[in-house]
Amino acid sequence: MSELHVMSTQQSPSIPLSAGTGTGKPLSVTKVRKTYGVMTAVDEISMEIGAGEFVTFLGSSGSGKTTTLMMIAGFVEPDSGSIVVGGRDVTRLAPQKRGLGFVFQQYLLFPHMTVGENIAFPLQLRGVPKAEIRRRVGETLEIAGLAGFARRRPRELSGGQQQRVALCRALVYRPPVILMDEPLGALDKKLRDQLQTEIKRIQQELGLTVIYVTHDQEEALVLSDRIAVMRDGRIDQFDTPRELFERPCTPFVADFLGAANFLPGKVEDSTAEHVVVRLDTGGVLRARAQDVTAGTRVRVAVQPGRLTPVAPEAGFCTGIVESVTYVGTLVRVTVLPEGGTSSTVVRLEVPAGRAPYVGDRIGLSADPGDVSVFAAGTEG
The missing domain is CATH 2.40.50.140 (Nucleic acid-binding proteins)
Known part of the structure; x- marks a missing residue:
């Protein structure tokens, strides 16, 4: 699984870490559908996500949020519909050919490697020169507040530090979109709150496009520019946190976001x-x-x-x-x-x-x- 994570986030090393976000639509999902036998997991959802946006899929278990994320990543193939990233149709491409970053709930760090080696590994797979790898790893660790941690082993880190290393590994080559599947779900509330602040800071500082999955309403409200509230494989409402909370379109949204x-x-x-x-x-x-x-x-x-x-x-x-x-x-x-x-x-x-x-x-x-x-x- 760790190797799959690294390979799925490969990207041309010519894209600098501080690349701009542009003004286009880096991600377009059109009428995507996924069924498992007689069960419909995702029912023809569509959305446009702009460059530099932080978008969260919010819903309870079985709402279709993780399945949608996995289809965008390429780990699940849709029955129909299309997924376009940066103007390129990736619907049928393998994960490693999509150039997307992915951060799992589990840290998936290589225990026999140092922090620096974990972060450098995807760049090594792409044949990036050693001097450039050192520069990018150092810059990424600095951004994540982990300067000086390069020589440590994962077992020497706290859970929050390990999750930040996993984030560094996903953004070291600046993919056009970073996907996060409940990355803070295994952490205690105080640490989750701290990392929410860190993730938002890094996303804004670098202008990253992030798609985030959670079932935590407060987390979604804190982090997101827009939230897709999902239910039964569909999107009930896709809007800003304030509009969702103050102008819910359905009783479900009114109840789910604030009881x-x-x-x-x-x-x-x-x-x-x-x-x-x-x-x-x-x-x-x-x-x-x-x-x-x-x-x-x-x-x-x-x-x-x-x-x-x-x-x-x-x-x-x-x-x-x-x-x-x-x-x-x-x-x-x-x-x-x-x-x-x-x-x-x-x-x-x-x-x-x-x-x-x-x-x-x-x-x-x-x-x-x-x-x-x-x-x-x-x-x-």
């Missing part, structure tokens, strides 16, 4: 400026303008962090606080709305110093711009 609260109701008024919804609990909630008409049964979605506890008479909903959970700088609160069913619970997150107490009767308020409205029965 939104959903409250049923009926549209009382819909204009170019706003939507007014009469909730089943009896309150009235105002939302930003959306494509729904008066009389439509809907579900409104509000993220827990966008709800504010207020006086009972000042909110769109009144309820009794059922639980208060301290999680550091935030407190998670659950409220049982008056007029709702026993299964209707609203969750909110508030600063630790402003949390209500269990048993308090409070109102809930939200800015109209933070409220999404979906027609009842909308998939997801």
Whole structure:
């Protein structure tokens, strides 16, 4: 597997480490489909990824994110569709002929080689002169914050350092696209947070095009320029982190990216400026303008962090606080709305110093711009 990793990332040594990104579309995926027997793993997805973009495939297990990445890398052959990198159709090319970098969750370092030798190995396969190899390895280690580590063995490094070495090996010859398959999944949270910062810094400093796979919503929001939220082999929404969080196109996206609260109701008024919804609990909630008409049964979605506890008479909903959970700088609160069913619970997150107490009767308020409205029965 280690040899496969190195070979799959071969690229002409004439491309300098500090090469610019250009302004074109280095990657185009068009109606790519993959099935396994009667199961459809990826269902005709399409996307355009620009030079220098950090794009994340986000989804739960079985959503198709890793299969899509593997088809781009060449490890899985699609049933139909096309994959174009830098204007070249690579759909049927072997991995080693695509010139893409790949970083796995497992570090896949050669244990008998030093750090410098691990990073140099793909350049040696390409016959790069020794002096040029030394220059590139040194430059890459410097960029990754590993200067002085060239003579160490992988077993002498921490998990985070080993993952950075694997990243160095993938970018030492500056491939047009670097693919990362949950590279931080095996690390603890503190180390993941540190490496997220490092990966983003390196990507921006070098202008790299990165496609990243994760099931961690926070990680996707922190790293990405755009996120493809995947479900059942399809892309539900492909957008910036802010648009996904604040303007979800489907209930699934609203729930997956922030565990939104959903409250049923009926549209009382819909204009170019706003939507007014009469909730089943009896309150009235105002939302930003959306494509729904008066009389439509809907579900409104509000993220827990966008709800504010207020006086009972000042909110769109009144309820009794059922639980208060301290999680550091935030407190998670659950409220049982008056007029709702026993299964209707609203969750909110508030600063630790402003949390209500269990048993308090409070109102809930939200800015109209933070409220999404979906027609009842909308998939997801």
